[in-house]
Amino acid sequence: MPTxxxxxxLPADRLPVGLEKRLCQAAATILNKPENYINVIxxxxxTMLHLSSEEPCVQLRINAFGVVGTAEQNRSHSARFFEFLCKELALGQDRYTKPLATPTRVAGACGGGVGVTADPWDCGVDLLRL
Incomplete structure (x- = not known):
């Protein structure tokens, strides 16, 4: 189950009503997973600091098994999540920090298998500045 x-x-009153539901719907489409399998937090x-600035910013982290892996997948997911967040939070296209790394393999919680966890820079949606 992707999380x-x-x-x-940003204060809660600056976030669009229903953002979590629309983010879940977008994640289901982007990651090709059933919506009811996705957890959104x-x-x-x-309190956040990015590039020595406390200006408004967001960070998206995706933890998922079997949906994040190759650099091509990460670029595709990144672009689609970025587009979604720019639209939802009125972010400018020039406020995006590009991905710097690839996902790392970690021991998974599901039967001790190996899965992929993607940090913000791994999945591509690093810190987005408003």
Whole structure:
């Protein structure tokens, strides 16, 4: 079950109503997973610093087995999540930090198997600046 975590220093009242549901729908489409398998966590109002600035920003983290792996997959997922977040949060296209790394393999919780966890830079949606 993919888990999508959106951290932001934006106050809750600046987030669009229903963002978590639309993020879940977008993640289901982007990751090609059933919507009811996806967990979404939105954490507004956090203390965050990016590029030595406390200006509004968001960070998206995706933890999933079997949907994130190759650089091509990551670029595709990244672009689609970025487009979604830019639209939902009125982010400018020039406020995106490009991915820097590839996913790392970790021991999975499902039967001790090996899965992929994608940090923000792994999946491509690093820190987005408003």
């Amino acid at each position: 999508i975590e959106l951290d932001t220093n 939105v954490r507004p109002g956090l």
